[in-house]
Amino acid sequence: GDSVTQTEGLVTLTEGLPVMLNCTYQTIYSNPFLFWYVHYLNESPRLLLKSSTDNKRTEHQGFHATLHKSSSSFHLQKSSAQLSDSALYYCALTGITGNTRKLIFGLGTTLQVQP
Amino acid sequence: AQTIHQWPVAEIKAVGSPLSLGCTIKGKSSPNLYWYWQATGGTLQQLFYSITVGQVESVVQLNLSASRPKDDQFILSTEKLLLSHSGFYLCAWRTGGYEQYFGPGTRLTVL
Numbered sequence: 738g739d740s741v742t743q744t745e746g747l748v749t750l751t752e753g754l755p756v757m758l759n760c761t762y763q764t765i766y767s768n769p770f771l772f773w774y775v776h777y778l779n780e781s782p783r784l785l786l787k788s789s790t791d792n793k794r795t796e797h798q799g800f801h802a803t804l805h806k807s808s809s810s811f812h813l814q815k816s817s818a819q820l821s822d823s824a825l826y827y828c829a830l831t832g833i834t835g836n837t838r839k840l841i842f843g844l845g846t847t848l849q850v851q852p
Numbered sequence: 853a854q855t856i857h858q859w860p861v862a863e864i865k866a867v868g869s870p871l872s873l874g875c876t877i878k879g880k881s882s883p884n885l886y887w888y889w890q891a892t893g894g895t896l897q898q899l900f901y902s903i904t905v906g907q908v909e910s911v912v913q914l915n916l917s918a919s920r921p922k923d924d925q926f927i928l929s930t931e932k933l934l935l936s937h938s939g940f941y942l943c944a945w946r947t948g949g950y951e952q953y954f955g956p957g958t959r960l961t962v963l
Contacts, residue, residue, distance in 0.1 A: 770950045781942055781954035782896070827896065831950045839911060840886075840952055842896040 739764045741830050743843035750850050756800075756815040758846045760828030763809065770831040771804050771811040776845070777824045785826075786813070818850045854879040856955035858943050864961045865933050873928040873958050875943030884946040885926040887918055888954075891939040902926060938962045 744759040762771065770789045776782040788795045788804040788811065795802055800815045811828060828843045856877045865871060877883050887899040889912075900918035902908045908918045915934060919927045926943055943955040 772951065781957050784951050784953070787949070787951055839898050839901065840950075841898075844895045 739766070739830060739841050741828050741841055741843035743826075743828050744846045745844065747847045747849060750818045750848070752820055752850055752852055753817050756813070756818045756822065756848065758813040758826055758828075758848065760802075760811045760813065760843060761809050762811065762828075762830045764830060766831075771802075772829040772831075772840070773800070773802060773811070773813050774827040774829060774842075775824050776827060782827060818848075820850050820852065822848055823850045824848060854883075854945065854953070856943060856945060856953065858941075858955040858958050860958060861956070862959040862961075864963065867935055867962055868932050871928075871930050871933050871937070871960070873941055873960075875926040875928075875955055877924050877926075877943075877945050880924075880945060882923060885920065886944040886946065886952065887926065887928050888942040888944060889914065889939050890942070891936075894939070896942070900926075900928070933962045935962050 740763045742761050768789060770787060773786040774782040775785045785800055786795050786797050786802050791804055791806045800813055802811050802813050804811050825845045825847050827845045830841045854877060859874045884903050886901045888896045889899050890896050898911045900908050900910055902920040905920050905923050908920055916928060916930045938961050941958045941960060944952040946952050
């Protein structure tokens with residue numbers, strides 16, 4: 738079935754260093770939508786980025802990601818981490834199970850940015 | 853603008869007791885609505901979705917049920933809580949572009 742695999746667990750970075758959170762996926766659907774959601778403590782998850790176009794970079798709030806269908810990847814990047822980027826990040830895929838279209842989340846990656 | 857409300861904000865319940873969690877969305881007619889659950893330290897799992905009043909599809913079986921009594925309301929319930937039901941419950945609605953927007957969530961602790 739459809740699945741999403743992310744960089745596991747905790748990523749700790751020093752402020753100012755680049756961010757790269759990996760996301761790869763498996764789907765039988767030829768035109769998947771890929772998403773990054775950010776989940777700050779005591780808030781609900783919020784959409785950060787989305788894409789369904791192959792090889793096109795999408796950007797928002799300093800983060801960017803490019804969907805590469807050839808490698809089934811949608812890695813999240815940022816050139817310079819900020820303390821306020823500390824959060825849980827989910828990669829998600831709109832897949833299909835039978836006739837059901839649903840959002841499938843990876844396990845999430847916690848990003849901790851230190852001074 | 854669309855707003856999504858969930859109630860209660862938090863619940864502490866005993867094993868075996870009933871539960872009802874609510875979700876209301878305003879500013880969007882005939883929304884596609886979803887219930888998600890996140891166990892402590894776990895990922896988000898989609899539980900139910902509904903595309904119209906009176907229609908609910910189950911995605912994951914967790915001894916929970918859901919109902920859509922009104923266009924803007926989605927209810928999650930069970931008659932008998934289990935310890936394993938503890939976690940964070942989120943309601944969400946979906947745009948035509950398949951983005952999902954989440955409510956503030958309900959934190960459930962089952963003792």
